[in-house]
Amino acid sequence: MKKTIAGFILALVTICAAYAQKDVTQFLGIPIDGSKSAMIQKLKAKGFKANSYKKDVLEGEFNGMDVNVHIVTNGDKVCRIMVCDANPVDERSIKIRFNNLCRQFKKNPKYMSMDDYIIPDD
Numbered sequence: 221m222k223k224t225i226a227g228f229i230l231a232l233v234t235i236c237a238a239y240a241q242k243d244v245t246q247f248l249g250i251p252i253d254g255s256k257s258a259m260i261q262k263l264k265a266k267g268f269k270a271n272s273y274k275k276d277v278l279e280g281e282f283n284g285m286d287v288n289v290h291i292v293t294n295g296d297k298v299c300r301i302m303v304c305d306a307n308p309v310d311e312r313s314i315k316i317r318f319n320n321l322c323r324q325f326k327k328n329p330k331y332m333s334m335d336d337y338i339i340p341d342d
């Protein structure tokens with residue numbers, strides 16, 4: 221009986237691990253699960269360049285805007301990517317870009333939204 225239960229648990233863990241590896245978050249088609257140096261090299265191959273002031277920050281274009289890309293790790297494994305504007309923008313521009321981004325997500329069948337997050341003009 222113990223061998224049967226142990227075998228069942230082992231099979232369940234193996235199946236869970238197989239499914240978990242398929243759903244890795246991606247940024248520009250690059251899986252966010254490797255080392256920081258590998259992620260930096262892959263982003264450089266996509267056209268991003270090293271920032272002249274901070275070696276771990278990349279500069280480039282994302283969604284039509286000049287941005288800085290910060291890579292956050294846990295140990296040596298990438299866990300987050302932060303994309304921020306390279307140039308300062310005003311509140312109105314942020315609202316317009318946010319609404320455009322929400323519309324892009326709404327049109328893309330890969331994403332699902334339960335609410336409408338568009339910020340009204342008033």
